[in-house]
Amino acid sequence: MERRYPMPMPFGWYAVAYSDELEIGDAIPVTYFGKDLVLFRTESGKSCLLDAYCPHLGAHLGYGIHENAGRGGRIQGESIVCPFHAWKFNGEGICTDIPYAKNMPPKVKGKKCLPSYPITETNQVIWAWYHPDECDPLWEVEQHEEANSTEWAPLQRYEWEIATHSQEMAENAADPAHFLYVHRTSSMPEWDIEYEEFRSRGVQKARMPTPRGEVDGAIINASVGPGQGFTKFVGIAETFLMGMTTPIDEDRVKCRFAFTQPKVDGEVVTGGVNGAIIKNIVGQLEEDKPIWENKIYRPLPVLCDGDGPIAKFRKWYSQFYVDWDSSQM
Ligand code: FES
Numbered sequence: 516m517e518r519r520y521p522m523p524m525p526f527g528w529y530a531v532a533y534s535d536e537l538e539i540g541d542a543i544p545v546t547y548f549g550k551d552l553v554l555f556r557t558e559s560g561k562s563c564l565l566d567a568y569c570p571h572l573g574a575h576l577g578y579g580i581h582e583n584a585g586r587g588g589r590i591q592g593e594s595i596v597c598p599f600h601a602w603k604f605n606g607e608g609i610c611t612d613i614p615y616a617k618n619m620p621p622k623v624k625g626k627k628c629l630p631s632y633p634i635t636e637t638n639q640v641i642w643a644w645y646h647p648d649e650c651d652p653l654w655e656v657e658q659h660e661e662a663n664s665t666e667w668a669p670l671q672r673y674e675w676e677i678a679t680h681s682q683e684m685a686e687n688a689a690d691p692a693h694f695l696y697v698h699r700t701s702s703m704p705e706w707d708i709e710y711e712e713f714r715s716r717g718v719q720k721a722r723m724p725t726p727r728g729e730v731d732g733a734i735i736n737a738s739v740g741p742g743q744g745f746t747k748f749v750g751i752a753e754t755f756l757m758g759m760t761t762p763i764d765e766d767r768v769k770c771r772f773a774f775t776q777p778k779v780d781g782e783v784v785t786g787g788v789n790g791a792i793i794k795n796i797v798g799q800l801e802e803d804k805p806i807w808e809n810k811i812y813r814p815l816p817v818l819c820d821g822d823g824p825i826a827k828f829r830k831w832y833s834q835f836y837v838d839w840d841s842s843q844m
């Protein structure tokens with residue numbers, strides 16, 4: 516079957532789990548970046564991500580046995596223990612011990628023998644840096660007060676697996692016309708988008724209807740690289756949305772939406788306008804999904820004067836590829 520898009524997986528910081536999904540001593544199998552991986556949290560609380568298959572005889576480190584059956588490999592100190600012959604690996608993928616060897620093989624001793632991924636933990640999320648050439652991170656994950664403060668409600672989370680490419684989803688923000696037909700908005704949203712280095716940012720001024728008449732509001736949309744997006748709704752119901760897209764492989768992404776709203780007098784407010792705004796955005800994603808899952812990428816689209824800055828968006832996005840030239844677009 517023909518691939519529906521030619522782009523490879525872009526590099527960047529990607530959400531691989533929420534922090535509370537990984538307790539101390541946990542190890543879980545995950546698949547991202549076209550690879551089977553193991554995500555674990557050491558006894559000191561550090562989260563680590565390694566390629567899953569043991570360099571010894573290939574056991575998957577994310578599937579434990581005996582008292583760890585149904586869980587991952589056992590954690591001992593700062594290392595994960597392979598369930599097959601108990602070789603130990605730390606978060607850098609260095610073999611730290613082979614309990615039954617008199618001498619560690621020189622190929623392994625003190626050496627990195629499993630690819631590892633840089634990790635940052637903030638905004639209640641575990642972020643991994645993916646780069647096809649294993650380069651060091653080129654920027655940092657942006658921290659958000661809203662997702663790190665007790666003044667804001669616990670994250671309301673939604674997630675989807677979508678058969679598309681991250682770029683195709685991100686292109687939505689440069690495509691105001693689809694709002695009329697896919698999201699059935701009454702008018703075409705107007706916003707200015709700026710692209711600067713690894714970031715893009717759009718501001719849309721909106722008049723929002725309330726029981727006491729219309730108020731001025733704004734929707735601020737931003738991305739930091741291909742994996743970290745966020746939207747702030749300012750005006751009637753202040754809402755902060757983290758939109759996180761992570762490649763599972765070349766044809767599928769995991770998309771996480773996490774919403775939070777400020778507490779009022781220390782209380783979480785649900786329902787009313789607060790609930791409606793979240794419901795509306797989740798509904799929009801579900802409206803986009805069948806388009807994304809069945810469309811192809813048009814490298815040389817025929818555009819009209821009412822379309823958004825598609826070419827500009829694609830040029831900006833192409834910086835996240837190593838082996839793919841956007842002049843093919
Ligand atoms: S396969 Fe992992 S220790 Fe042997």
Ligand SMILES: [Fe+2]
Pocket residue numbers: 687693697698799803
């Ligand atoms: Fe959309």
